[in-house]
Amino acid sequence: MLEAVSVASRQLLVLEPFDACETLFQPLQAAGWTLQRCTPETLNDHAGDALLLHLDQQPSHALLKQLQLTGLGCVVLADAGCLMQVDRDELVGEWFFAALPLPVEMPRLLETLQQAQAGTRLLGLTSGGQLPAFLGNCGAARSLRRQLVRLGHIDGPLLVSGERGSGKHLLARLLHQRSSFAAQAMRAIDCAERFDDAALAASTVTTVLLENASRLSEVEQQRVLDHLQRHPQAHLLTLDRGELVQALLQGGFRRDLFQQLAVQQLQTPNLREHPGDLLLLAEAFANQHGAVIGRHHRRFSEEAIDAMTSHSWPGNVRELRNRVVRALVLAQGRQILAADLGLRPAQASSDAPVTLEDYILRAERQALNDVLGRYSNNMSQAARTLGVSRPTFYRLLHKHRLR
Structure with a gap:
């Protein structure tokens, strides 16, 4: 039901360099797309429904981040040789909607752009709502939720560390929402781009995110240290991978400044070390985004579950969310398949036949994930919903490695 999220407008932003895409412009316009040529500097000045990009090398993290901030489904075109050199699975899983080899057939490109447009629309419809909680039933996620309650009312610097895509920005937004500065807009300083003295000064009146702090020069480190010594209650959240x-x-970063920045610390969990949260989060994303387009009853096939379980998730929760949104757009049947997620089916084990016990275990796991997604903060209610005692419920959680 792509029509449920499509719109009459077809604004396609094309990011330089344009040479490799030049021959595609006329057919794209004939198919109803309005093209807008952009540079990285002017990208955020234009509104669009999808983004087209020619790739000839591994993109920088700064460019990937900029593309992500546009909120557009991005379709990448690249020579086959380039796609072999870059980490295609990572790029599509975390950052891009699709990557197509050149030369590309126009029908395939048009279909992919329509799907990317649907993904853009879907994310736009679900991004303006209430901030989600930090989901997860593992001990680390539950601990973070408890600390959010406590730290949300405490001013002063705080270090949020964790792998890429593990929820550091979400945690920062939730902390800001619970702080005394919630009415003010959050500010950010990306030290990999430029140091912003005005944003740093704003940490006395609102939350300021400090990203890529390891790139601060000696002079800039001294300025941050001086500011914190003058304003020890400054609400400065440092995000670090x-x-x-x-x-x-x-020896490239001052120890006294690190100690100031890390007076309080939070650590976001990575997904691969907490497999019990994987299906819970996948179901939550599928329900959240699927409800917008009438696909909230989409279930993951056993093949998809096995593929997700065997995947290493280098992009953590961000990668999972992106793959689920993409799957909701691509899925044709009532179930989400591994291919819809952009994952390879897990290798079947020849010595593990499917038995009645296998089906019982799968049913138990599905039921547990369903109630955990609905009652993640109320284990008593989750147990009552399943019709079991709380001790039995906890035994099932341990049995299926969901805690």
């Missing part, structure tokens, strides 16, 4: 600690150990 591990580079900051590495810079500290290598």
Whole structure:
């Protein structure tokens, strides 16, 4: 039901370089697309329904982040040789809607752009609502929810560390929402781009995110330290994927500044170490986004569940969300398949035949994930919904590695 999220407008932003895409422009316009040529500097000045990009090398993280901030479904065109050199699975899983080899057949490109447009529309319809909670039933996620309640009312610097895509920005937004500065807009300083003294000064009146702090020069580190010494209650949240600690150990970052930034610390969990949360989160994303287009009854096939379980999830929860949204657009039947998620089916084990016990275990796991997604903060209600005692419910959680 792509028509449920499509719109009459077909605005296609094309990011430079344009040479490899030039021959496609006329057929695209004939098919109803209005093209707008953009540079990385002017990309955010234009509204669109999808984005087309020619790739000839591994894109920088700064470009990927900029593309993500547009909220557009991005279709990448690249020579077959380039697609073999870049990490295609990572790029499509975390950042892009699709990657097509050149030369591309026009019918395939048009179909993919329509799907990318639907993905853009779907994300736009579900991005303006109330902030979600930090979902998860593993001990780390439950601990974070408890700490959110406590730290939301405490001013001062805080270090949020974790792997890419593990929810650091979500955690920062939730902290800001619970702070005394919630009425003010959050500010951000990306030290990989430029240092913003005005944004730093704003940390006394609102939440300021400090990203890529390991890239601060010695002079900039001194300015941050001076600011924190003058304003020890500054609401400065530092987000770190591990580079900051590495810079500290290598002598490239001041220890006294690190100690100031990390007076309080939070750690976001990675997905592969908490497989019990995988299906819970996947179901939550499918329900959240699927309800918008009448696909909230889509279930994951056993093949898809096995593929998700065997995937390493380098992009963590962000990758999972992107793959689920993409699958909702692509799925043709009542179930989401591994191919819809862009995952390869898991290799079947020849010595593991399907038995009645297998079906019982799968049914138990599905039921547990369903109630955990609905009652993640109320284990008593979850147990009552399944019609079992609380001790039995906890035994089932341990049995299926959901806690």
